[in-house]
Amino acid sequence: DIVMTQSPDSLAVALGERATINCKSSQSVLYNSDNRNYLAWYQQKVGQTPKLIMYWASTRESGVPDRFSGSGSGTEFTLTISSLQPEDVATYYCQQYYTSATFGQGTTVEIK
């Protein structure tokens, strides 16, 4: 199984400041034949269903604000919120879908 580890478990960021979430996989999720990283990010607000916000590690889902960006390749990935807004308070999960699927444990983002 591919194990996904996120850091930190939680972070508090001032409004308008940058939030950075890291995700590490126990093995590479880069598929050489199509040069794609099989890595997704989800946002889950309290009491709501998770929402896909990023796939192929850096492709924003339709309708997701451009303050959200994804980067990384192979085994190390980052989700960045460039200017934190009140509506971004949520738990964020990374997920590999290279081999079956596994999720990271989640990172909770709150306002400082």
Next chain:
Amino acid sequence: VQLRQSGPGLVKPSGTLSLTCAVSDGSVISNNLWTWVRQAPGKGLEWIGEIHHNKSASYNPSLRRRVTISMDKSNNRFSVTLTSVTAADTAVYYCGRGRALRDWGQGTLVTVSS
């Protein structure tokens, strides 16, 4: 694609959990994976497994001995069955489309309790 879940919210210990996900505005025999995920109270997301109409289902190794995902093509839906449940199986269960889940069902809280 719209996904609508149904099934009981309470299951007795050692019993069997069964949930169904009805698909609308789409077809289960399209080239998509259909997925089940769960989330225990206050915990993270756990992938249960997936099915494609042309392939065998695949499962989380930790649940493989107890879980079955099946597809009902004539009624455009898919289901999950989990046997020998315990309190540790209490969770919100979600169905979804894709392995990177773009569409989600509404979620069903299943409580295992006598």
